[in-house]
Amino acid sequence: MSRRQQDLLLEVNDLHVCFGATKGLFKRAKGVVRAVDGVTFAVRRRETLGLVGESGCGKSTVGRAIIGLVKPERGQILLHPSSVSRREIQMVFQDPNSSLNPSMRVRDILREPFWYQPRRARSAPTDAHIEQLAEQVGLRPQMLERLPHQLSGGQRQRVGIARALALGPKLVIADEPVSALDVSIQGQILNLLSDLQHELGLTYLFIAHDLSVVRHISDRVAVMYLGRIVELAPTDALYRMPKHPYTEALLSAVPIPQPRARRRRIPLQGSPPSPLNPPTGCRFHPRCPYARERGRRLRCSTEAPSLKDVGGGRMVACHFASELRLRGVTPPPSPFYIKGLSKSSRSRPG
Numbered sequence: 001m002s003r004r005q006q007d008l009l010l011e012v013n014d015l016h017v018c019f020g021a022t023k024g025l026f027k028r029a030k031g032v033v034r035a036v037d038g039v040t041f042a043v044r045r046r047e048t049l050g051l052v053g054e055s056g057c058g059k060s061t062v063g064r065a066i067i068g069l070v071k072p073e074r075g076q077i078l079l080h081p082s083s084v085s086r087r088e089i090q091m092v093f094q095d096p097n098s099s100l101n102p103s104m105r106v107r108d109i110l111r112e113p114f115w116y117q118p119r120r121a122r123s124a125p126t127d128a129h130i131e132q133l134a135e136q137v138g139l140r141p142q143m144l145e146r147l148p149h150q151l152s153g154g155q156r157q158r159v160g161i162a163r164a165l166a167l168g169p170k171l172v173i174a175d176e177p178v179s180a181l182d183v184s185i186q187g188q189i190l191n192l193l194s195d196l197q198h199e200l201g202l203t204y205l206f207i208a209h210d211l212s213v214v215r216h217i218s219d220r221v222a223v224m225y226l227g228r229i230v231e232l233a234p235t236d237a238l239y240r241m242p243k244h245p246y247t248e249a250l251l252s253a254v255p256i257p258q259p260r261a262r263r264r265r266i267p268l269q270g271s272p273p274s275p276l277n278p279p280t281g282c283r284f285h286p287r288c289p290y291a292r293e294r295g296r297r298l299r300c301s302t303e304a305p306s307l308k309d310v311g312g313g314r315m316v317a318c319h320f321a322s323e324l325r326l327r328g329v330t331p332p333p334s335p336f337y338i339k340g341l342s343k344s345s346r347s348r349p350g
């Protein structure tokens, strides 16, 4: 096994996921939605890979395909070494309200993952084990006897995280884990995830639409547009100097937490095209401000750019990546993370 492969935990190669679309009362077939259309990336051990994009771009479907909740049409999902099992991939869901059974007490919710193990691998968790799980995520022991509706949104998400940790995972797929929470609670949950990663050696695939949240937690970021990855780069490089016009437009919309600061927003034309009938050539060309420049239009609308290595650990899918000079952001310190306070954030009730 090569050195590179030893570093990897997950490889996704040419992943395709399709859904049938229907219309009308009688659900007549309308076509095929290519939700994920040839996605390739790898996740290294103990890193956080952020997966961002507009709603409907296919980022959650990638996470669901990895964990086995949707069946890919084709492509490979490889875990390294091959002894890593699906049990060692767990998911934290977006909405803690709907992902927890409302009639179960927290203690039983945390026991539940053990019940669904194959008989051979099944072991009943002790009360001490459940209490330790709760403590790891900052929940007091008395909360174990509560029902989900008796907890705050932040506490419910802590239960979701504890449930994902119950079986000792190696990879955690966090699908918009803070987007349903208030900003102050978002910071606590992000700090908790960072602390747990350091203590337990976890690897995260962090799926989100909010670029400030993704920047805070990710080592590398992959940007998706209409079922494909258009740029993948180390976080700082991507934010300071994007190489794909779509990344530049997304970054121009990130709010700056300084009242006097001004940034020119790059408006994108129209709304994202339908994945039922994606544009030819580069899928971004109907909205790309650089495709309109003379001479580019033809190539952009006829030839699909592939995701190419442009050096510095970056991959970009744009015919003109090497010549475009795009504007990034020089981000101020993250509003979420205050060094040294992260441990105490565990015991807060939020």
Ligand code: SF4
Pocket: 244, 245, 246, 282, 283, 284, 285, 288, 289, 290, 291, 296, 300, 305, 317, 318, 319, 320, 321
């Ligand atoms: Fe824009 Fe053309 Fe690059 Fe696509 S290939 S991102 S349309 S410049």
